[in-house]
Amino acid sequence: MENYHTHIPYHLILGEIEQNLSGTEAEELEEWIKASAENLNIYNDLRSVDGQLDLLRFYQQTDSLAAWEKARAKMVAPVSKTQMYLWSGAIAAAVILAISVIIFRQRTVIVYETAYNETKQIILPDSSTIQLNQNSAISFNKNKYHKNRYIKLLKGEAFFSVVHNEAKEFNVETGNIIIRDIGTSFDIKMDSGFIQTIVSTGSVSMEYHPTGILKIHNTPKVILAANEMGVFNRKTKRITATTNLPAGLKSWQDKKLRYVETPLYIVLEDLRRIYGTRVILADSTFKTKTLTALLNNKSQEQILQIVATSLQLKLAVVKKDSIFILSR
Template sequence: MGDSLIKPRQDTAQSTEAALHWMIALEDKPDDAEVATAFEAWLASSEDHVKAWAEARHVWKVLGAAHEAREMAGRRDHMRRSSSKTPMARGTRRRGYFTASILAVATICVAAVFLQDIRIWLQADYSTGVAQTREIRLEDGSTIHLGADSAIEVAFDQASRNIRLLTGEAYFEVEPDAARPFRVDAGDVDTTVLGTAFDVRMMAEGTAIAVNRGRVAVASSTAAEVSGAPLEAGDWVRVSHAGKVERGRDVPDLAGGWRSGMLVVKDRSVGEVAEALGRYYRGRIVLADAAIAGQRVTGVYNLNEPIGALTAVAVAHGAYVHQISPWLAVVSSW
């Protein structure tokens, strides 16, 4: 994919940076009439500025950075009283505010991911990091292909084989054992098999199961209707946290297709694709426009280039990817 697709348009990039600059300036000087007047003039000068400001506020709210910026502003007030007040010094400080606040946003992103990882690591028997996959051979001869940024807990005994998917995605190749059913618990959804190969994925919206070969029985505490006929090769089912059930059938080999390093999606939402790509991106992806998040996508994307793949998805829907820092990518319609 060419660099031209990865870089946002110059004018929108400038609007994005300017909007974040004004966000910081207004947080820093909430009662300064001169700053407020200059901001209003900037906002009224372009429709792009209005859009950039709206999305900057949304991103700031999503990341929880406004509170952090206010705390930083308070500390800077003390420092400012003893610093030079020349125009050059003010300009230097203003650039410093922008840099420091972007670093604060990045720190929040990293901290949120790190705290989540700690909780999972304490529970997990096996886990992977961002953009890392792992093949696990179990004592019964079964194999688990653990997806990126994923974790599982294993509990085997003489009567059962239980796996708990804590986060992410895993593809299972199960050795038959009629005396010990193989069960995968993923949130509100349980999958039980004797011998088969299937994929289980936990998402923000719920859980998805797809079968490559064999048969699996699916049950859910939130969706009784999912406990029907077993899934067979090519079948898939998705159960939302609210209990909504969606069923379908695809080429069996699509189940666990991510093991090849390619993400194959068929009629899925941009939001879901962004979530999948996020497990291969060392930062956070924010969808600033709900309308874009709900658009449907079909395609094949390289998991080794998550931002390139995200940009391809965005461009197909007239949107853009703004990399605000190495740890933050924002998808917007401008």
């Protein structure tokens, strides 16, 4: 019997990422994950944003190197030229096959990513849409999407508008959280401490899956209706629901900001979320100053100039690092 504590089933983890595990394989992977806390940590690392690409490369490289080592061991004994040619050809074919598999897999899994101060709209094969906020990334398997509407939010924030299809639910995986939906619109935001889901229309199920494997039942979950928010605490592993929604929910999409006696630190947090703006306050007491203003479809430079003028502050820009400084 395999030692689940020492053997890492790269092929099963990769198969789960690409959604092509059989029932038996899924059970084998689940058994390995549950075998120890160390296995769960390894699994979560490999399922991370960087880990998924590293896993693909490492697993294929491991197979190729194993083939070389096996062949080299056989070559210790004297061999004929014919055997040498046969082995060399077989190894070359294996390497070519491995490279072909890498290229094929990379072409079937589509990744969309945004940079600093960039948003992007994505139209999925079923005409559902995703609006990506800055510094965000999603992925999906284009060859399997019509059978399994499954998206991964790898980092950042995205707004999903889902085409109704009762036969095929729409799933978004982010960390150990699965958002299940049939046809609605909702926003998902993830950071190091929390995963937040806000429903605009329809309803969704927000579920915690310790291993990320969808076959596990009886997992903690909440049902969220329109104008409700679910928050998953990564530390406590708990999901809570509330109707107390943050102001300016869609501001990063429509660039419409409205403030009434709003503390400056909240304004600056909105600018960081929407534009990626970095602002240094020369005096920490500035953060409690309040702003009343309507700021629609303006650039970050225009907004900060209005903020500075309204609060009787001076605005300076460090162009090299794109940092703004507010001082007296």
